[in-house]
Amino acid sequence: MTAKPQLRTINVTRYIAPLREGGSLPALAEADDDFKYVLKFKGAGHGVKALIAELLGGEIARTLGLRIPELVFANLSEDFGRTEADEEIQDLLQGSQGLNLALHFLSGAINFDPVVTNVEAELASQIVWLDSFITNVDRTFRNTNMMIWHKELWLIDHGASFYFHHSWANWESHAKSPFALIKDHVLLPKASLLEETDKAFKAILTEEKIKEIVDLIPEVWLDWEDAEESPQTIKKVYADFLLTRLANSEIFIKEAQNARQKSI
Structure with missing residues (x-):
C-alpha cells in the first residue's frame, strides 16, 4: 500500500531574484531549510488557479514516475517584501502573503x-x-x-x-x-x-x-x-x-x- 502524497511547508526567508519568463513573475527565493526554490505567487496573473494547476499537474506527473522537482507549500509573512525596491515586485509580494507554492531549484540545470x-x-x-x-x-x-x-x-x-x-x-x-x-x-x-x-x-x-x-x-x-x-x-x-x-x-x-x- 502506497503512502498518501504529502507536501512539506517552508517559510520563505529571502527573495533573491525575479525569473521573468512568462507573465507570472516567479522568483528564485531561499527558505528556512536553507534550500533555494522557484516560488510561484498566488498574487500573480491567474492567482490560486495557476497554483492549483501546478500542484495537481506536478503531483500527477510524480505519481506516474516522471521526474519533477519537489513541490512545497511556501509561506510568505506579512513583513516579506516591504524593502523590495521594485514597486511591481513589492505589490506582488504583498498580494501573496500567506500560502503559496514553490518548486525545488535545480541548480545547474x-x-x-x-x-x-x-x-x-x-x-x-x-x-x-x-x-x-x-x-x-x-x-x-x-x-x-x-x-x-x-x-x-x-x-x-x-x-x-x-x-x-x-x-x-x-x-x-x-x-x-x-x-x-x-x-x-x-x-x-x-x-x-x-x-x-x-x-x-x-x-x-x-x-x-x-x-x-x-x-x-x-x-x-x-x-x-x-x-x-x-x-x-x-x-x-x-x-x-x-x-x-x-x-x-x-x-x-x-x-x-x-x-x-x-x-x-
Missing part, C-alpha cells in the same frame, strides 16, 4: 533543447499522455518547460494546465475534449507508444489516488470570488474532471495520434 537531446519513444509518449490528460497548453517548441539536470529530463511548470477552471463552466464537456492543442507539443513526433502508455497509466491512476492528489489542494486556495461552490465541492469537480477524462482517454489519445501522423 539547463533548458531542454529538442535539437540537442534525443528523447526515447517511451518517455516522449508518457509526457505527451500527461499533457493531454491535464490539458497542458505549455510544452511547445517555443517554451518546452523541461530541464536537463544530471543528464536526466525533468518537467517543470504545469500552471497552464486545467484551463477549464478559468471559466468554471461545462467541465464535463472539457473533460471529454480531444485537446486539439496537443498538435503543438514538442515531443509529439517521438510519441509512438501512446496506447501502451495509456494502459499503463490508467492502472496507476486509480480513483483513490486521484482523490488523494486533489485533496492536497489547501482550502485557503478555494475561496473564489467567482464561484458559489464550497471548497469541498470545488475539489469534487477537479476529481470528477480527472476521473471523467481518464475514463474517456481514447478521445485525447486518438487526437494525439492523428496530430502526430500529420507532424512526421
Whole structure:
C-alpha cells in the first residue's frame, strides 16, 4: 500500500531574484531549510488557479514516475517584501502573503533543447499522455518547460494546465475534449507508444489516488470570488474532471495520434 502524497511547508526567508519568463513573475527565493526554490505567487496573473494547476499537474506527473522537482507549500509573512525596491515586485509580494507554492531549484540545470537531446519513444509518449490528460497548453517548441539536470529530463511548470477552471463552466464537456492543442507539443513526433502508455497509466491512476492528489489542494486556495461552490465541492469537480477524462482517454489519445501522423 502506497503512502498518501504529502507536501512539506517552508517559510520563505529571502527573495533573491525575479525569473521573468512568462507573465507570472516567479522568483528564485531561499527558505528556512536553507534550500533555494522557484516560488510561484498566488498574487500573480491567474492567482490560486495557476497554483492549483501546478500542484495537481506536478503531483500527477510524480505519481506516474516522471521526474519533477519537489513541490512545497511556501509561506510568505506579512513583513516579506516591504524593502523590495521594485514597486511591481513589492505589490506582488504583498498580494501573496500567506500560502503559496514553490518548486525545488535545480541548480545547474539547463533548458531542454529538442535539437540537442534525443528523447526515447517511451518517455516522449508518457509526457505527451500527461499533457493531454491535464490539458497542458505549455510544452511547445517555443517554451518546452523541461530541464536537463544530471543528464536526466525533468518537467517543470504545469500552471497552464486545467484551463477549464478559468471559466468554471461545462467541465464535463472539457473533460471529454480531444485537446486539439496537443498538435503543438514538442515531443509529439517521438510519441509512438501512446496506447501502451495509456494502459499503463490508467492502472496507476486509480480513483483513490486521484482523490488523494486533489485533496492536497489547501482550502485557503478555494475561496473564489467567482464561484458559489464550497471548497469541498470545488475539489469534487477537479476529481470528477480527472476521473471523467481518464475514463474517456481514447478521445485525447486518438487526437494525439492523428496530430502526430500529420507532424512526421
